[in-house]
Amino acid sequence: MVPVQYYLALAGxxxxxxxxxxxxxxxxxVMFMSIELMLNAANLAFVALARALHSMDGQxxxxxxxxxxxxxxxxxxxxxxxxxxxRMTLDAAQLSSLKW
Amino acid sequence: MIMGIGExxxxxxxxxxxxxxxxxxxxxHPVYSALFLVVALFQIAVLFILLDAEMVAFLQVLxxxxxxxxxxxxxxxxxxxxxxxxxxxxxxxxxxxxxGGVLGAELGxxxxxxxxxxxxxxxIDPAYGSVTALARTLFVDHALxxxxxxxxxxxxxxxxxxxxxxxxx
Amino acid sequence: xxxxxxxxxxxxxxxxxxxxxxxxxxxxxxxxxxxxIQNRIGANRASIFGVLPWNTGIVNTLMADPVKMxxxxxxxxxxxxxxxxxxxxxxxxxxxxxxxxxxPFGDEIQIGGRSVSLQVADLNVGILYILAVVSIAxxxxxxxxxxxxNRWAMLGGLRGSAQMISYELAMGLGLVSMVMAxxxxxxxxxxxxxxxxxxxxxxxxxxxxxxxxxxxxFFQPLAFLILFAAGIAESKRIPFDLPESESELxxxxxxxxxxxxxxxxxxxxFAEVVLVSALITTMFFGGWQIPFLGREGFAFxxxxxxxxxxxxxxxxxxxxxxxxxxxxxxxxxxxxxTLPRFRYDQLMRLGWKVxxxxxxxxxxxxxxxxxxxx
Numbered sequence: 001m002v003p004v005q006y007y008l009a010l011a012g013x014x015x016x017x018x019x020x021x022x023x024x025x026x027x028x029x030v031m032f033m034s035i036e037l038m039l040n041a042a043n044l045a046f047v048a049l050a051r052a053l054h055s056m057d058g059q060x061x062x063x064x065x066x067x068x069x070x071x072x073x074x075x076x077x078x079x080x081x082x083x084x085x086x087r088m089t090l091d092a093a094q095l096s097s098l099k100w
Numbered sequence: 101m102i103m104g105i106g107e108x109x110x111x112x113x114x115x116x117x118x119x120x121x122x123x124x125x126x127x128x129h130p131v132y133s134a135l136f137l138v139v140a141l142f143q144i145a146v147l148f149i150l151l152d153a154e155m156v157a158f159l160q161v162l163x164x165x166x167x168x169x170x171x172x173x174x175x176x177x178x179x180x181x182x183x184x185x186x187x188x189x190x191x192x193x194x195x196x197x198x199x200g201g202v203l204g205a206e207l208g209x210x211x212x213x214x215x216x217x218x219x220x221x222x223x224i225d226p227a228y229g230s231v232t233a234l235a236r237t238l239f240v241d242h243a244l245x246x247x248x249x250x251x252x253x254x255x256x257x258x259x260x261x262x263x264x265x266x267x268x269x
Numbered sequence: 270x271x272x273x274x275x276x277x278x279x280x281x282x283x284x285x286x287x288x289x290x291x292x293x294x295x296x297x298x299x300x301x302x303x304x305x306i307q308n309r310i311g312a313n314r315a316s317i318f319g320v321l322p323w324n325t326g327i328v329n330t331l332m333a334d335p336v337k338m339x340x341x342x343x344x345x346x347x348x349x350x351x352x353x354x355x356x357x358x359x360x361x362x363x364x365x366x367x368x369x370x371x372x373p374f375g376d377e378i379q380i381g382g383r384s385v386s387l388q389v390a391d392l393n394v395g396i397l398y399i400l401a402v403v404s405i406a407x408x409x410x411x412x413x414x415x416x417x418x419n420r421w422a423m424l425g426g427l428r429g430s431a432q433m434i435s436y437e438l439a440m441g442l443g444l445v446s447m448v449m450a451x452x453x454x455x456x457x458x459x460x461x462x463x464x465x466x467x468x469x470x471x472x473x474x475x476x477x478x479x480x481x482x483x484x485x486x487f488f489q490p491l492a493f494l495i496l497f498a499a500g501i502a503e504s505k506r507i508p509f510d511l512p513e514s515e516s517e518l519x520x521x522x523x524x525x526x527x528x529x530x531x532x533x534x535x536x537x538x539f540a541e542v543v544l545v546s547a548l549i550t551t552m553f554f555g556g557w558q559i560p561f562l563g564r565e566g567f568a569f570x571x572x573x574x575x576x577x578x579x580x581x582x583x584x585x586x587x588x589x590x591x592x593x594x595x596x597x598x599x600x601x602x603x604x605x606x607t608l609p610r611f612r613y614d615q616l617m618r619l620g621w622k623v624x625x626x627x628x629x630x631x632x633x634x635x636x637x638x639x640x641x642x643x
Binding site: 002008009010012015020023029032033034036037044047054059060064066067069070074078079081084 | 106110114117118121122124130133137140144148150152153155156159160163167171172175176181192193199207208211212228234236237238241242245249252255257260266
C-alpha cells in the first residue's frame with residue numbers, strides 16, 4: 001500500500017501549483033479554476049488522512065467542501081458575468097476601480 | 101521495493117494529476133485550462149477510490165466534473181473567450197514560479213519528513229467508505245453543519261440570481 | 270484473480286455486442302417506424318437478392334448507409350480546434366457505453382461451481398456511478414459545439430449543456446426516491462427486489478395485492494414519469510431536440526461534422542435511447558424478472574406451480590429483459606415521431622418549474638411514507 005505521506009505530498013504539490021496559478025494568471029476565470037484546484041488538493045489530503053485515521057469525518061468534510069465549491073462557482077461565475085457585462089474584460093489587472 | 105498494483109496506479113495517476121495541474125495554469129486558452137482541470141479532477145477521483153472512498157469519488161465526478169466544470173465551460177463559451185491577450189511579464193512569471201516551487205518543496209518536505217500520522221495504510225474493515233457509514237457520519241454526527249450548508253446553498257442561489265439579472269433597477 | 274477477469278471480459282463483450290446490435294437495429298426501426306406512423310413506405314431499396322417477399326430496406330439501412338457514412342470525407346472546418354473537434358464524438362459516445370456496465374440483464378448463473386452474476390460490474394453504488402458517468406456525456410456536446418468554429422454549432426452546444434444540466438437535477442432527485450424505495454444503490458438488488466409480490470414488498474402481509482408483481486411503476490409512478498421525461502431530455506431527441514433543432518440551427522452542435530464522426534454522434538443518440546430503456550426497465554418494470562417466475566419455475570400466488578429447469582429460467586429472464594428494453598425503445602421512437610419540438614422557454618419551464626418540484630415532492634412523500642411504515 002502507498003504510505004499516506006505520499007498522498008499528502010501529492011496534495012501539497014497540487015496546492016502549490018494552484019497557488020502559482022492564482023498569482024501567475026490575469027484571467028479571472030483561470031484564477032478561479034486554480035482556486036478549485038487548491039480546494040481539490042485539500043480534499044485529497046482530507047480523504048487520505050481519513051483513511052489513515054480510520055475515520056469517516058474526513059470524507060464528510062470533503063462533502064461539505066464540494067457543496068461550498070458549488071456555491072462558490074455559482075456566485076463567482078455570476079460576478080464574473082456581471083463584471084464582464086460592465087467592463088468587457090476579464091483581465092484582473094484592469095478590474096481595478098476599487099483600488100485605492 | 102517491490103511495487104504492487106496500488107503503487108503503480110498511484111504513481112501514474114499522481115504524475116498525470118500534476119501534469120494536468122500544470123496544464124491548467126500554463127495553457128493560454130481558458131477552454132484548455134478547464135479541460136486540464138477536468139482531467140486533474142478525474143485523477144483525484146481515482147485516488148479517492150484507491151483510498152476506499154468510493155462514494156466520495158463518484159460524487160467528485162458528478163459534482164465537479166459533471167456540474168461545476170460544465171458551468172465554467174458554459175461561461176467561457178458564453179463570453180466567447182479566446183486566448184489570453186496578454187500574459188504576465190516574464191519577471192513576474194519567474195518570481196511566482198520560484199515562490200510556488202518553494203511552497204511546494206516546503207509542503208512536500210513537511211509531509212514526507214515531519215508529519216506524524218500513522219505511516220502505512222493498513223487493512224480496514226469493509227464497512228469503511230460505504231454509503232451507510234458516510235450517511236451516518238453526515239446526518240447524525242454532523243447534522244448541524246449539514247443544515248448550515250443547505251442555507252449556504254440557498255443564499256448562494258439567491259445571490260447568483262440577483263447578480264445574473266440583467267439591467268434591473 | 271484470473272478466472273474473474275476472464276468472466277468479466279466475456280460479460281463486457283456480450284453486453285457491448287448486444288447494445289451495438291440493438292442500436293444499429295434501432296436505426297432501421299426508426300426509419301421504418303416513422304414511415305409507418307406517417308403513412309409512408311420508407312426505406313424500400315436493396316432487398317436481399319430478392320429473397321424477401323417485400324423490400325424492407327433493411328440492407329440499405331444496416332449495411333449500405335453505414336458504409337457510405339464511414340467512407341465519406343471527414344471534413345474539419347477552417348479555424349476549428351482540430352484536437353477537440355476530433356475528440357468530441359468519442360467523448361459523447363464513450364460514457365453511454367460505459368454506463369451499461371452496471372445494468373443487470375439477468376439473474377446469477379452457476380458455471381462449474383462458480384456463481385456468475387449477469388451484470389458486468391457488480392458495483393454497490395451503481396446508481397451513483399450511472400449519474401456520474403452520464404453527467405460526463407455533456408462534454409461531447411459542449412466541445413463539439415465549441416471546437417467547430419461555427420456559431421450555430423456553438424449555440425447548439427450552449428443549449429445542450431444548459432438542457433442537460435437542468436434535467437440532470439430532476440433525474441437525480443427521481444433516482445433518489447427510487448433508492449429510498451428499494452433501500453439500495455445497487456441495480457441488481459433492485460431488480461431482485463421486484464421479484465416479490467407487491468403486497469409482500471410493501472409489507473401488507475401475504476394475501477393482499479400479491480397478484481401484482483412488485484414492479485417500481487406500481488409504487489413510484491411519479492418517479493417513472495419524471496425519470497422517463499428527464500431521460501428523453503438527456504438523450505436530446507424530439508421533443509427535447511433543441512441542441513440540434515434542424516430548422517433553426519442546421520444540425521446544432523454537429524453541424525460541422527461529416528462521415529464517421531457524424532455517424533458516431535447519431536450512434537450515441539440511439540445508444541442513449543437503449544440506455545434510457547434499460548434503466549427504466551430495471552427500475553420500474555422488473556428488470557429481468559418475469560412475474561411469478563422464481564428460480565425453480567412459475568409459482569402463482571393463487572396456487573399452481575410449473576417447474577422449469579434453471580437454465581431455461583435464466584434464458585427466459587434474459588429474453589424478457591431484452592423484450593422489455595425493446596418495447597421502451599419503440600415507445601421512445603413513437604414519442605419522437607408524435608410530438609413537436611418544445612420552445613426553449615417551455616423546455617426550461619418544464620425542467621425547473623414542473624419536473625424539479627414534482628421530484629422534490631416525490632422524495633418528501635416517499636420519505637414520510639417510509640418513516641411511517643417503520
